[in-house]
Amino acid sequence: MRIRTSTSASALFTPTRRGRDERRQARRDLAAAQREARLADRPDHRTDTAVDELDERPTYPAAGRPGPASARGGKLKLPPHRMTTAVAAGAFPFLAEGGLGAGGIYIGRDVHAEAGFSFDPFSLYGKVEGFTNPNVLLAGVIGMGKSALAKSLALRSIAHGYKVYIPCDPKGEWSGVAEALGGRTIALGPGMSGRLNPLDAPAAPAGANPTDWAAEVRKRRLLLLSALARTVLHRDLAPMEHTALDIALDEVVADAEHARRVPLLGDIAAMLGNARRLDDALGDPARRLGAAAEDLAHALRRLVQGDLAGMFDAPSTVEFDPKAPMLSIDLSQLGSAGDDTGLILAMTCASAWMEAALSDPGSGRRWVVYDEAWRLLRHLPLLERMQQQWKLSRGLGIANLLVIHRLSDLLSAGDAGSRGRALAEGLLTDCATRIIYRQEPDQLAATASLLGLTGVETQAIAALTRGRGLYKIAGRSFVVQHLLHPAERGLYDTDSRMKA
Ligand SMILES: Nc1ncnc2c1ncn2[C@@H]1O[C@H](COP(=O)(O)OP(=O)(O)O)[C@@H](O)[C@H]1O
Ligand SMILES: [Mg+2]
Numbered sequence: 001m002r003i004r005t006s007t008s009a010s011a012l013f014t015p016t017r018r019g020r021d022e023r024r025q026a027r028r029d030l031a032a033a034q035r036e037a038r039l040a041d042r043p044d045h046r047t048d049t050a051v052d053e054l055d056e057r058p059t060y061p062a063a064g065r066p067g068p069a070s071a072r073g074g075k076l077k078l079p080p081h082r083m084t085t086a087v088a089a090g091a092f093p094f095l096a097e098g099g100l101g102a103g104g105i106y107i108g109r110d111v112h113a114e115a116g117f118s119f120d121p122f123s124l125y126g127k128v129e130g131f132t133n134p135n136v137l138l139a140g141v142i143g144m145g146k147s148a149l150a151k152s153l154a155l156r157s158i159a160h161g162y163k164v165y166i167p168c169d170p171k172g173e174w175s176g177v178a179e180a181l182g183g184r185t186i187a188l189g190p191g192m193s194g195r196l197n198p199l200d201a202p203a204a205p206a207g208a209n210p211t212d213w214a215a216e217v218r219k220r221r222l223l224l225l226s227a228l229a230r231t232v233l234h235r236d237l238a239p240m241e242h243t244a245l246d247i248a249l250d251e252v253v254a255d256a257e258h259a260r261r262v263p264l265l266g267d268i269a270a271m272l273g274n275a276r277r278l279d280d281a282l283g284d285p286a287r288r289l290g291a292a293a294e295d296l297a298h299a300l301r302r303l304v305q306g307d308l309a310g311m312f313d314a315p316s317t318v319e320f321d322p323k324a325p326m327l328s329i330d331l332s333q334l335g336s337a338g339d340d341t342g343l344i345l346a347m348t349c350a351s352a353w354m355e356a357a358l359s360d361p362g363s364g365r366r367w368v369v370y371d372e373a374w375r376l377l378r379h380l381p382l383l384e385r386m387q388q389q390w391k392l393s394r395g396l397g398i399a400n401l402l403v404i405h406r407l408s409d410l411l412s413a414g415d416a417g418s419r420g421r422a423l424a425e426g427l428l429t430d431c432a433t434r435i436i437y438r439q440e441p442d443q444l445a446a447t448a449s450l451l452g453l454t455g456v457e458t459q460a461i462a463a464l465t466r467g468r469g470l471y472k473i474a475g476r477s478f479v480v481q482h483l484l485h486p487a488e489r490g491l492y493d494t495d496s497r498m499k500a
Pocket of ligand 2: 146147
């Protein structure tokens with residue numbers, strides 16, 4: 001049977017016999033009932049009390065920016081002006097940055113454009129002008145969510161097939177993340193069974209010339225040894241000491257090859273203490289080298305006999321697994337009793353070991369995250385070693401993420417014009433992406449001049465709240481609120497221990 005509808009069945013149909021007011025009221029009632037029904041259907045997102053009010057907060061109050069910058073004096077009177085819409089679009093001052101596109105790793109909300117914000121250094125590389133490297137610098141005061149952002153970047157990039165390496169985790173806060181993602185953690189510390197030999201030679205990449213590769217391995221080992229010695233001695237090495245390190249390393253490597261075992265730091269310390277052997281190897285008739293190496297021998301002894309005894313002076317007990325999605329080295333058991341030197345030395349050895357293991361260019365895209373890197377950057381020798389590593393990383397498909405508190409952490413390695421300063425500035429230049437979380441007021445001027453921030457940007461970083469940062473990406477700026485999934489909140493929480 002066919003049903004013919006001849007009259008409109010509009011929901012708004014009301015008999016004309018009623019008065020106008022009655023019909024209006026009926027329409028209003030219907031609209032209200034429909035709205036109620038719509039709301040009742042919608043799942044209640046707001047029940048997650050964990051969602052921070054701060055996340056949703058607009059950057060500026062409804063009244064606009066405070067002070068004269070708001071341009072709300074009420075005195076501005078302009079004569080009417082007529083123009084085409086094309087010109088008006090260009091003249092309209094309230095434009096937000098268009099964003100980097102939707103590809104890549106989701107970070108959160110661009111608070112100016114009110115849009116989602118995604119970022120992937122690998123896909124921007126070569127696509128965006130001025131984006132010359134995939135490295136990222138992340139700076140901000142404690143508790144602002146730097147580590148949470150680094151962990152989100154790590155976790156979300158694993159979904160894109162990237163791998164993540166944490167060469168030194170002094171607080172042990174990455175272990176839970178690594179475990180949750182099916183990765184591995186190597187815990188080092190007194191009484192623990194883990195051992196790492198920082199002199200491990202990485203496997204040569206496919207197609208590498210063996211002579212060149214041997215020279216490369218030797219260079220890395222020398223850089224490591226001199227960084228360790230200089231950290232303990234708190235001074236630069238004398239020319240004779242450099243020679244002594246050189247010779248001791250060559251002798252130890254030759255011995256180890258002969259005995260078919262791996263060279264160890266303890267062997268180097270012992271060789272440096274063996275004056276006769278050093279002098280013989282150099283062939284110096286005045287026999288001065290042995291005496292010159294005394295300080296070095298004692299400096300390296302700290303790694304063999306001191307608080308780090310055993311940890312870095314034995315064949316590695318763990319094998320580097322290039323297939324694991326994440327690998328972190330947990331150094332939190334190395335209590336920071338007394339000075340920082342023990343932890344610094346351990347961080348140096350651990351990062352040298354991991355960086356060496358990462359030297360295969362065929363392993364795909366990788367992140368190396370240096371959380372709490374400010375500890376490392378204060379020391380010139382470590383800065384030097386790191387810079388060398390960064391130079392290599394570009395060719396290996398590695399993006400480094402450096403987490404520090406303030407930009408002056410970089411500058412504390414030396415005075416203006418010194419080698420330390422030049423190295424630190426080089427490291428900064430080597431980060432095409434700079435993410436600035438809140439800075440202390442006394443840091444604002446230095447930050448602005450180092451990064452070339454505008455007045456508005458400088459003001460903005462002083463007022464950033466948790467999880468919100470200024471992203472400077474190849475000359476473009478974004479203010480982005482990092483959004484966490486409730487499951488991520490639990491995983492990254494570093495506040496709970498404070499609260500408990
Ligand atoms: N975007 C965010 N939204 C909500 N909470 C966050 C956010 N970022 C960080 N937090 C929380 O803030 C606390 C401190 O963060 P953390 O990353 O450890 O800070 P930092 O490394 O800068 O010292 C953590 O408990 C974390 O869960
Ligand atoms: Mg942190």
